[in-house]
Amino acid sequence: MRGSAFLAAVLALATLSSFAEDTDIEVGGNATVMIREQHIFPTPVFYAQPVGELAFGSVVDILDQDGDWYSVRTASGTTGWVHTTSLTGAVLSEGSQGTDDSDMIMLAGRGFNSDVESSYASGKNLPWNEVDAIEAITVDPSAIQTFLTEGLLLEGGTQ
Amino acid sequence: MTALLLISMVAFGLGDITDALESDELESAVTVYQAFDDANREITATEEYYIGRAVAANILSTATPMFDWDAVSYVNEIGAVAAGFSPMPFTYGGWHFMILDDSAINALSCPGGIVLLNKGLCDLAQNEDELAAILAHEVAHIALQHGIQSVEKAKLTSAWTTLGHEGAQHLGSSEVQELSENYGDVVDDITMNLVTRGYSRESEQQADSLAVHILARAGYDPAALASILTRMSQLTHASGPGFWQTHPAPLDRVAWVNAEIQASSLASPSADAVAARAARFTERYTNAGTTQTETQERGTGRSDSGRISSGSTGTGSTDTSSGSRR
Numbered sequence: 001m002r003g004s005a006f007l008a009a010v011l012a013l014a015t016l017s018s019f020a021e022d023t024d025i026e027v028g029g030n031a032t033v034m035i036r037e038q039h040i041f042p043t044p045v046f047y048a049q050p051v052g053e054l055a056f057g058s059v060v061d062i063l064d065q066d067g068d069w070y071s072v073r074t075a076s077g078t079t080g081w082v083h084t085t086s087l088t089g090a091v092l093s094e095g096s097q098g099t100d101d102s103d104m105i106m107l108a109g110r111g112f113n114s115d116v117e118s119s120y121a122s123g124k125n126l127p128w129n130e131v132d133a134i135e136a137i138t139v140d141p142s143a144i145q146t147f148l149t150e151g152l153l154l155e156g157g158t159q
Numbered sequence: 160m161t162a163l164l165l166i167s168m169v170a171f172g173l174g175d176i177t178d179a180l181e182s183d184e185l186e187s188a189v190t191v192y193q194a195f196d197d198a199n200r201e202i203t204a205t206e207e208y209y210i211g212r213a214v215a216a217n218i219l220s221t222a223t224p225m226f227d228w229d230a231v232s233y234v235n236e237i238g239a240v241a242a243g244f245s246p247m248p249f250t251y252g253g254w255h256f257m258i259l260d261d262s263a264i265n266a267l268s269c270p271g272g273i274v275l276l277n278k279g280l281c282d283l284a285q286n287e288d289e290l291a292a293i294l295a296h297e298v299a300h301i302a303l304q305h306g307i308q309s310v311e312k313a314k315l316t317s318a319w320t321t322l323g324h325e326g327a328q329h330l331g332s333s334e335v336q337e338l339s340e341n342y343g344d345v346v347d348d349i350t351m352n353l354v355t356r357g358y359s360r361e362s363e364q365q366a367d368s369l370a371v372h373i374l375a376r377a378g379y380d381p382a383a384l385a386s387i388l389t390r391m392s393q394l395t396h397a398s399g400p401g402f403w404q405t406h407p408a409p410l411d412r413v414a415w416v417n418a419e420i421q422a423s424s425l426a427s428p429s430a431d432a433v434a435a436r437a438a439r440f441t442e443r444y445t446n447a448g449t450t451q452t453e454t455q456e457r458g459t460g461r462s463d464s465g466r467i468s469s470g471s472t473g474t475g476s477t478d479t480s481s482g483s484r485r
Contacts, residue, residue: 083249148240
């Protein structure tokens with residue numbers, strides 16, 4: 001009986017925890033940005049000229065959904081569109097930092113992070129400056145739109 | 160957390176279970192559950208980013224990136240389009256593409272969004288659509304998280320067990336050291352899989368299938384992937400380490416690429432569109448290639464080998480009218 005009760009307790013904890021870790025994004029609810037620097041777009045496409053920026057951890061109101069894109073309102077009142085891969089329905093609050101959900105772990109800064117990278121890097125002669133330089137190469141969304149137009153792209157696309 | 164979960168169990172009518180166990184047994188049940196949960200959690204976007212950075216650093220330790228070449232900006236624009244039309248248009252640290260000064264036919268996709276392409280592979284492309292096909296395949300590997308999935312599960316489990324419920328900043332120095340060793344094991348595993356072992360045949364087929372859909376959504380010719388694979392199959396030096404060791408035979412891939420295009424009825428672009436991009440490819444890649452030596456000779460904080468000098472970042476001249484360094 002005790003063995004069964006023990007197993008039942010573990011399974012019950014797993015079930016209860018799964019209820020607590022619902023990170024789905026819902027219209028009318030909140031979501032958190034999980035991208036280091038996220039553009040807010042005026043329309044739900046990645047190549048539109050951004051109307052604003054959001055930092056990692058910013059919490060936004062979810063106003064609407066169009067496929068994989070969500071219409072959001074920021075704390076400062078800016079509205080625009082953000083892709084679902086940039087958002088999590090998890091919202092960090094006091095007491096939630098110890099939960100086991102992956103998105104909560106990320107928002108709390110736990111897991112593999114810069115501290116772990118620094119520890120790993122010490123004593124190794126790896127070209128981190130080259131990695132940083134590669135990460136510094138970016139393409140502006142308006143440049144992408146020009147690139148698409150000049151290359152007659154999208155015209156025959158299935159988008 | 161134990162108290163919270165036990166209160167929840169009672170609240171959900173599971174009081175009989177808690178009544179049947181002593182308090183230390185309940186504590187033990189919570190510990191078992193937490194260990195199970197820690198060991199089976201998904202990797203996070205930020206962890207994928209930090210793993211990808213270390214994989215890239217290890218690859219770059221034996222490779223020379225071509226920072227100053229104008230073609231790098233061109234490749235980043237094509238890559239941004241490919242990534243934008245993938246299921247993962249945004250990653251924690253963004254998408255970044257770099258050409259390596261290596262004539263071997265190969266490309267390596269690091270988790271999180273850094274794609275490293277050998278010049279030898281880029282030079283095999285005869286037009287923009289074929290170059291886009293190469294990039295779309297690498298983007299697909301990252302979007303499908305093939306690198307992370309190739310890690311031996313036990314290595315991730317070991318890291319999560321070390322972490323427990325704490326962040327690295329709350330761990331003792333010996334635990335951070337242990338965690339960085341776990342991190343190193345994961346990085347080594349992915350690097351070995353990329354460079355030596357290769358992904359599974361199934362993963363390569365998935366990446367090719369997704370690539371043709373990315374190309375079609377953007378307006379590129381999905382058949383460009385088949386055409387560059389066919390050219391690879393005709394190379395007389397198609398053997399040895401690297402790409403030939405880590406990828407299925409090109410003609411096998413051509414067969415499944417064509418089957419996917421046909422099954423999904425993916426259309427080819429207009430002749431005018433192909434011509435416009437072919438002209439752009441000549442101007443921004445083929446002709447840019449002839450100026451590569453001049454660019455290196457100008458020197459921007461690099462050694463003679465073209466590698467950025469130790470400690471100098473942002474010294475290259477990657478800025479163009481369309482691409483820029485942050």
